[in-house]
Amino acid sequence: MQQEFTRALEEPIDSDRNLFSILQERAQRAPNDSLVEYAGAEGAWHSFTAAEFTQKVIELAKGLIARGIMPGDSVAIIAHTSWQWTALDMAIMSIGALTVPVYETNSPMQVKTIFNDANVSMAFAEDDTQRDKIELVRQDCQALKDVYVFDFGALDTIAAFGHGISDEEFNEREQAVKGSDLATIVYTSGSTGTPKGIELSHANFIFITLSGVHTMPDVVDKPNRRLLLFLPLAHVFARYLQYVCFAGNVTLGLSSNLKTILADFGAFKPTFILAVPRIFEKIYNAASQKAGAGLTGRVFSRATQVAREWSRMQQSGETMPLWFKVKHAVYNKLVYRSIMEVFGGKVEYAVSGGAPLDTSIAHFFNGVGLPLLEGYGMTETCAPCAVNPTDGYRIGTVGLPFQGVTVGVDDEGELCIKGRSVCVGYHNQPEVTREQIVDGWLHTGDLGTIDDDGFIRLTGRKKDLIITAGGKNVSPVEMESSVMTSPVVSQCVVVGDRKPFIAAIIALDLDETNLWLRAEGAKEVQNLAQASKNPIVYAEVERAVNKANELVSRAESIRKFEIVPDEFTEGNGMITPSLKAKRQVITDHYRELIDTVIYKPRKA
Missing domain, CATH: 3.40.50.12780 (ANL, N-terminal domain)
Structure with missing residues (x-):
């Protein structure tokens, strides 16, 4: 290594434990703490104490045992962020099974690929829409047996199955789970290629969770800390934050609706937030x-x-x-x-x-x-x-x-x-x-x-480095981030590999564009096609590009850009759940635009 730096541990961490032990310790340390809070259908906020939530997890774990879930079995969850997701996750892992998160935006074919790669034997879906994805491919998922739906009382059903399982049987299963055992298989969102299943053990999570408490004591270990979590729990960062909340002194607030996020901030009053x-x-x-x-x-x-x-x-x-x-x-x-x-x-x-x-x-x-x-x-x-x-x-x-x-x-x-x-x-x-x-x-x-x-x-x-026809190495990240600070820009993808100059493909945010136009005293647009041709919007994008160009040399600067009349979404595969552009997908999709419009072939 050319450079190397280690940050020392201030106190040792025993990572030969399972993740349920962190929740259990919180319930023993502060049983009456408000541990998990969430907004109900009527908008009012509800809460579980640490003792109540731990008991809920144990009830679900017993139900999973009753339904035949064994150590090493894979159980999938396809749902928005919710207390049900969190409780199920802890219950699955507490008995040595593996949680397999699936983004609610994944297609049926992606669901099939993940289910077969992870050998999923049981799945939980949030609603009919998510269940339908599973049913479309169910005949091709040989290991899959039971499918339960949150909206149709899935958790109550699982808990009812567990009534015949004793505390001793649960304790035996839970205590058998060691740090070296796998806790989950998490499939990457695929911003740089085909999604891969990443195996994470209890020891992996225990170590970085407790290291997080030591590293960020002001954020998570002072009394009365509050985190509002609204990222999808299929994303490993959101999963991690749950465990840090349990290990520290944090009340975890859960929200999945970005349309109500400002109201949720006002009602929950977090002391820290996590966002992209x-x-x-x-x-x-x-x-x-x-x-x-x-x-x-x-x-x-x-x-x-x-x-x-x-x-x-x-x-x-x-x-x-x-x-x-x-x-x-x-x-x-x-x-x-x-x-x-x-x-x-x-x-x-x-x-x-x-x-x-x-x-x-x-x-x-x-x-x-x-x-x-x-x-x-x-x-x-x-x-x-x-x-x-x-x-x-x-x-x-x-x-x-x-x-x-x-x-x-x-x-x-x-x-x-x-x-x-x-x-x-x-x-x-x-x-x-x-x-x-x-x-x-x-x-x-x-x-x-x-x-x-x-x-x-x-x-x-490393893979995003653009090498122009003139041999200039260009890293596009800083310029893209700068352009995306414009109120009208949703995504910016810099192109130019083996081309004579650097250019950019830019997508707009229709709602934000109209808000900006209204604030500027200009007429709103009806759709992205109109927005992409609007001279006022073009001038704002040009301003953002010029500002970004000030950060780099002329050889690295964006010399030309095209505003496309399209939305980049998870659904069409253009962005990841953390809102990062999938560079290869976008450049492949706009190959003709790049080759014939941005870089016009020279006439013979």
Whole structure:
């Protein structure tokens, strides 16, 4: 390794345990804590104490035993984030079975592939729509037996089956589950290729969960911590956050409807939140558009400048003049407080992950009083392996490794990870396991550097590097992130491999575009086709591209862009559940546009 940095453990971690033991310890330590809270169908919030939720998990585990689920069996869940998902997950793993998460956006063919690869014997679906996907391919899934539906009382049914199972039988099964046993097979969202099943053990999760408590005590271990989780639980980062909540002193709030997320923030009042960068971009753009173009808009614009300047001074350690502190305090009363109220008024920190975060967004939120602690990880590391500290965080980096984790940079500049959270391997793909995990080092595919203090800075994806016809190596991530801060842009994908110059394919967000047009006093558009041809929208995209180009040399800059009249969604396979563009899928889909419009063939 060219560079290597290990963050020492402050206290030893015994990872030869199972994940249920963390929930059990919380119930013993603080049985009356409000552990899990959720919004009911009528909008009111309900809660389980730690003791109640643990008992619910045991009831479900007994039911699974009664239905014949044995250690090593795979049980799938296809549902939105909910307390039912969390309870089932813990119940499945508590008896040595494997949870197999399936995104609710997966197609029937993807469901079939996952079910057969993982040998799924039982499945839980949220509703008729998800059950129908299973039924369409059920005859091709030889191991599949029972299918239960949340909406039709699945959990009550499973719990009823368990009435004949004694506490002693459950305890025997639970105590037999060791750290080395597999806990789950998680299928990657496939942003860089065909999804792979990643085997994660109880020891993997136990280690990084307890390391997380030691690494982020201000976030998860102080009394009365509250997290509102709205990412899909099929994503390993959301799964991990559940376990950290149980191990720390956190009340876990669960929400799956992004349309009600602002109301949920107000009702739940989290002390910290986790989201992908696109969520923070949307909140910033919504605040900007709400301010409008008049006096309020000018005040917001100046407040934004002051917030970013405050953040840059704070990050550099520069002494702030008294007049600047006064100006910042004035804008805090006029603007910043109302922005913080969007998150419920109690939030202290936010963790951003899953995709690169544009530094201008990070400086804005830092300046208004909400540090965005960017982190980094992969499914192969049980989600996180690095995060910025609450004290001494550095914008533009993904922070320090978790305690007990080693990071390195190899001779090709690739970031590598070593530690007890690195996965067991890739399910049914021993050759991939040998290629990706070498001498204990997980090769991430990301390019990066490590400074003398251990802070990690990502510089791009190894496979995403674009080599132009002129031989220039271009990493597109920074430019794409910058363009996507525009209120009208949904996705930006830079192209130009073996081409004479760099270009970009840009997709719009119709709702956000109309909000922006309205704020600008312009006429709204009816659809994406109109939006893509609108000269006012084009000018805004051009402004965003020009701003991004300031970050790079001319040879690396976006010389041409095309706005496509299409939406990039999980459903059409263009983006992952964490809202990252699937570069190869998009470039393949727009191959004709790229070859005949962006790069017009020269006439003979």
